[in-house]
Amino acid sequence: MQSLSETPGQRSAFCRALATSRRSFAIIPPTLAITADTHRHPSDRLYRVSHDGYPLRYPEIGTDNWSLDQLPAEYQQEDRVASPGGSSSMSRSRRRAGKDGHGGQASMFSSIVNLLNTIVGAGTLAMPSVLSHMGIMLGTLLILWSGCTSAFGLYLQSRCARYLDRGTSSFFALSQMTYPNASVIFDAAIAIKCFGVGVSYMIIIGDLMPGVALGFNGNADKIPYLVDRHFWITAFMLLVIPLSFLKRLDSLKYTSIVALVSIGYLIILVIYHFSVDPHADPSNIRVIQWAGAVETLSALPVVVFAYTCHQNMFSIINEIKDNSPPSIVRVVGSSIGSAASIYVLVAITGYITFGNAIVGNIVSMYPTGVASTIGKAAIVVLVLFSIPLQVHPCRASLDAVFNWRPNRGNSSGGRAGSPLLNSAPAQRGDHGSTAPMSDLRFALLTTIILTLAYITALSVSSLDRVLAFVGSTGSTSISFILPGLFYYKISDPESIHHQRLAKEDDDMDGSDDSDVEDTGALAQSTHSIRSAASVASGRSGNGLRWRRKWRWDLEHVDNGLLRKMALALAIYGMVVMVVCLVMNIFFITAAH
Template sequence: MEASWGSVNAERGWYVSAQQPEEAEAEELSPLLSNELHRQRSPGVSFGLSVFNLMNAIMGSGILGLAFIMANTGILGFSFLLLTVALLASYSVHLLLSMCIQTAVTSYEDLGLFAFGLPGKVVVAGTIIIQNIGAMSSYLLIIKTEFPAAIAEFLTGDYSRYWYLDGQTLLIIICVGIVFPLALLPKIGFLGYTSSLSFFFMMFFALVVIIKKWSIPCPLTLNYVEKCFQISNATDDCKPKLFHFSKESAYALPTMAFSFLCHTSILPIYCELQSPSKKRMQNVTNTAIALSFLIYFISALFGYLTFYDKVESELLKGYSKYLPHDVVVMTVKLCILFAVLLTVPLIHFPARKAVMMMFFSNFPFSWIRHFLITLALNIIIVLLAIYVPDIRNVFGVVGASTSTCLIFIFPGLFYLKLSREDFLSWKKFGAFVLLIFGILVGNFSLALIIFDWINK
């Protein structure tokens, strides 16, 4: 069960590297892991770039769906749920890092193997593959939908027949020219610079959402350029709700879980962190989750206060409808599309690693296999992005099933299985609460979403 630090792991097919941890925290490491860290020395990825990488893994298409969730839970209801999910996500990372130190393994899949043998490894790897494919397809779905519209807003006249306004054609070109080459990179740390660019795009998006709140009046009026007519006469529609629950509220917790999922990238980022230690990686995680929470909350709040009950399940659609040809909106739309696009290669890493660990764990690393698996994943996510009709379906189903497993259920279950602490200890009790919360939220949300589909 040895983890090969600082080299290509032939069984896992991914690169890891680490540097000697700070002396004050060296006692946190198991003897095996400590010996490997002392033996291998490499510069590693800085704290800042690791935060950007993790934020890029956290933030993506979820930011566009949270205003819709606030409209269906209310401001206070949304705030409580989002804070709860953020804190539980951070705590579950704490449990993962604790188990990583205790068992000297460096992958989520190997934690499943260590806890429940081969079935545990297969279940974890399968869950990671499904979740990451769902996440990447949701990002590409946004690109397919919004990129042609963003280009069209810069043009005058009828260009609808041209290839560069066809979403499917643009999607294929982007995946071949940008996503696939970046996903082929051997180390996740290489994406730190593109991740920092993605972070600033997200910041710009949140700033524009705040500014444009005062550019769209309420009651809402549609299409200022060609014709202007009021679509709502009720002044009550312009009053924010502190608490609100409807059948659409079933998508709240799954979407939030989807939005904070970064757990499949935690251990690869930890392996490449400069001066790695449990405390240092936990600080990276807490910083990334806190900044993501802030950007999520601000964009959701002002997005909701702009459109109220008329907010779209994908926030950018609202700005296209009510502020057509607005230069700032068109610019931020391109920025958010690039931010989402740059997240896709990052998620390729844990997805590809899970495939290799499930089917090729006993084979040496091969660039040909690396290339073919990356290509296969690219083809699958492109096909899903072409044929999935609504991004809310991806948020709901993937969030309620695989995201809750990876954030809540697996960390809690594995810690209960592997930890030698007394069951009444606070840490084990927290793991138990995490496990029960994940089971209840996942099953209840999935049942409500399926019931909603049946009624429709």
């Protein structure tokens, strides 16, 4: 490598070209090794750049010989964006993060763990019974389909969050921008749904712990309180209280890990019995055929609601350190993908073991012993650490309900020509409330939720029928209907919010272009750098164009198409809601 020289102006121009290239391809590191091809004429000289085994070539831009060992310090932060074909939308979340001072601290691992723990619960053990109604083929396809629709709902939530300032995403904040007068209904439904699920978890603890105590000690029934469900609900409530008073979802990552270890043990238990126990008679296993329309529809809610975690998605987006689109897609894909794999594995192995004789809780079918007793204890641990994950969104929704005020202004939803909503109408708290929740308000709401949940769990022994209706309305709303409707409304090209976001993108694009004040030769140099980078990374020109058309983080999807898909998801959710409600009414009527 020669010792080369350049003028400050030429160095600055070349640095800007490299910075632009790094934003596009993110493969040019701060330190470059540059050599000149002295075998060519100076007017047609090529410089060779190598870094980490990637050779790049580009024509000179106005100097015969020069060297660049390191980019200027002002470009050192550009390597944070690491996505080919990056657009302004890819870094929008970071730009908006710096606007109001909000920034997340949660890691991607923490976000995945908390979201996965919200998804995977005791319903995992009911998956084999789903196949007994639908058959292996249809049941597996429905499990995967439900995962895809739920993942799309989560993705739409992340797209909606871009219209809000960093750290303010919530159903309440979005409803204030789209359907302000209906926001109280949305949040009330979410609060009731999360409250009901939390109470059901406490009831499960009360039902299982007496059996766990007897499993570990056959004489436990001689001590009355060890077989008293009220005692166990009270005892575990003492563990739930401190966890429920944690303000950040990220603080629950360690308990979520413990809960996932518990579900891991249950998976191992199911697989173990599948491998050592005799399988059901093949004539007692449905592969393609189903049990009938009524039986299939009765199992539909178990699968459709198995991925419900959308109540915590906005908290994940608010708290994650890197909330760029690729990062959010990784969180969603990892969580939903892991949950789908768990569901399919448990469903198939459990169903083949028992066939059509399977019941709702597969662990209850295993012979009494230490392994099955530990399995029941694992269920208790799983639901125990899932209760705070329900208290978190319940508290946020209740706070939004109490803060709600009727919108007496224009109800046009922020379309162009209507009064312009402020981009940040008020300082919003972590969940989009009109003001950050005070410590007193936080403690008061948490205390109310836990007290009511505790009293309800002690008073009733089953919430199946109530939860059936709550799940049919609340789960479908937050999983499919609201994400679809919110994105369809807020991304309307005539929406003032969408126009403002588009203007921010245009401003950023203009800022990027102004940084590259190059001559025709410099423009040619930049083009050559990008072309060479594509070749160096093993992609041909056609491959690069394909990459620009298709991106795994879905940033390539046209907004018009995405709006149609969002509307389709909302309609799908409404259909599911109606079907589930009709089935609930049918079964209640048939029971009488």
